[in-house]
Amino acid sequence: MILSQEYKEHWKFMNKLIFRFIFTYIVLYILLLFLSLFLEGLLRWFADNFLNWGADFKMESTGSGDRAFDYVRLGFNLFLTATIVLIWSVIDHQRKSYNKLFYWFQVIIRFTLIFAMLLYGLVKVFKGQFADHSLERLLQTVGDMSPMGLAWTFMGHSLYYNIFIGFAEILGGILLIFRKTVTLGSLIIIGVMSNVLMMNLTYDIPVKLVSAHLVFMAMVLLLANGQRTFDFFFKNKIIEKVEYYFPLKNRTLKSIILISKRFLVILVIGIVILQIFIRFRAQEQLKEKSDFYGIWETQRFVKDMDTIPPLLDDTYRWRYLIVDEKRKAIIKKMTDSLERYQFEINSDLKEVIFRRVNDSIPHRFSYTFTNPQQLELNGSLDGDSLFIQFNRKPKSDFRLINRKFHWVNETNYNY
Template structure:
């Protein structure tokens, strides 16, 4: 089935139900056939290893995605002119998470820390506690903000619970009964000393690489997504000052479904047009700076709309062209990011009053 970016499709729930349906008879048959076995030490050990590797991989990927602003990117220009009431719950959550670079660093570091603690057997219990804490927050956000990663986050949370349950009684005695905890003698299936040394060296190297990546991002704030994003010379939020259709000036009426309110050019090859009614039209966008020409084309329409553009000054733009049979002339003024309270309101140690707008 084609991926849609959602992990909570009907297909995913059907697959989960099918897996559960198969699990029950398999467990019963296995239990009956292997009824006389006293322990599953080796099998349980490798079961924990698989869970640890899965969680390590997931925590490092999700943590680094936050540290490098890959999961929660900075606000897009389109997002800045969108009203809160028109956002989806997931869009609101992504806007909140993407607003603060250092909050992303903090959350990402906690996830990475949980993954690193699972690398070493002596710190698995602590790592599982850290992951339970961070993933319970992620799971609740996914459930309450309708974010379609509910199944994945629930599985990661349950995996961490399983690892904690291995030493659950010892954790309970330590935190709730104030009892002395004895040292654990771990089951060791690997007898080859050289192989064990290689694994230990590999673990330390992985920790070094991951922490180095986090340190680099924290200190110099390297924004990989911004480096890779090539911007058009028309980049910005352009607010319509004058809109002329077939030589008639259209007044800025909020009920006008034709008149443009904003032209938003964020990515180099894409443009967004927001109408007076707040409806959105998205176009593929091509800029020919040699001819001072831009071409709009909808993804669902083969017809191209050509405009000649001219910068009156760095803050004013004029477009002249046609949309189907209509001649269009538009005068824009660049809307700076500093006009938005979400951007221009910076951190303050001292606040004499609440600034909650």
């Protein structure tokens, strides 16, 4: 094979060249993930002068891993890799092998994948990545969803599916801790992360570059034991035990490394779990706890003493009032257009105040709960006097929520 965990005195020229390229590219990729913000001027100069893209791109974090900046960084990574490999090949062409460097290269990849898999897995197990359906999402039609929104709705629907997928990612990461199980761990990671990569590619989820690189790193680890894996799975051959190359001979040092790896994994798991619980706590704090929480469906809408009928082409009449998070409200019109407001509740005065996100003009309404499921608002908006009666729409009205698990199904229930 091109790369092997076994010690080889002499490497072929092509093997050395491929190793230099893979080593340089992956190490630079990991470094640039953390250091690129300190290289803003250089990256903008590179984008403007080498890629001819111009220097006007944003570097601020947006949650997307596929920004123009990320592709500039990818191009810069490839440029540096080609340059370094060329220089390295010239000045180091007489070296016979890279056994020791390849060992430490695998260590770098393993730690990177362990961290990534634990992070990916734990946020799924604790449902931090794919949250429960928001009230706004429950009212959104499938045709109005983005591909990513559809994927997030699918993943967010089931806690147990999240646990299953998250556990597979965690298992793959844990198996990379020990060299004897690296091959199995890399196989699991390739399988689960290939699924993630395909979802990112086919549902336009902007983490394509990161997931592709995680699959690539796992493939490098598998490649180091690829011939034996191929013989076992495809040639039905007996695989003999091999002695993996290990450059450190001191037993005490080996024990320290083993203990350190276990401690690091426990530390990382602890930090991630702590962050997830902090996030859960924050999400819980954001939820509206008052009687206003819910989806309120308009039953009667009176504008300037004139009752407005519920016509689907009416761009003014409210169809729903959605109160999901504290200090926020969404008004969904008959045409399904949305208006977002800051939302304040003054329980002493029995008053609510709407403010549009882009202005500070208050729109005041007095409110009355005739019963816990019925709400009346009376006030003015943009100079128009409004009186609105609502009924709370229960979550059980939504098939996505009320359709539970069934062992026995006499027919397909596909709606």
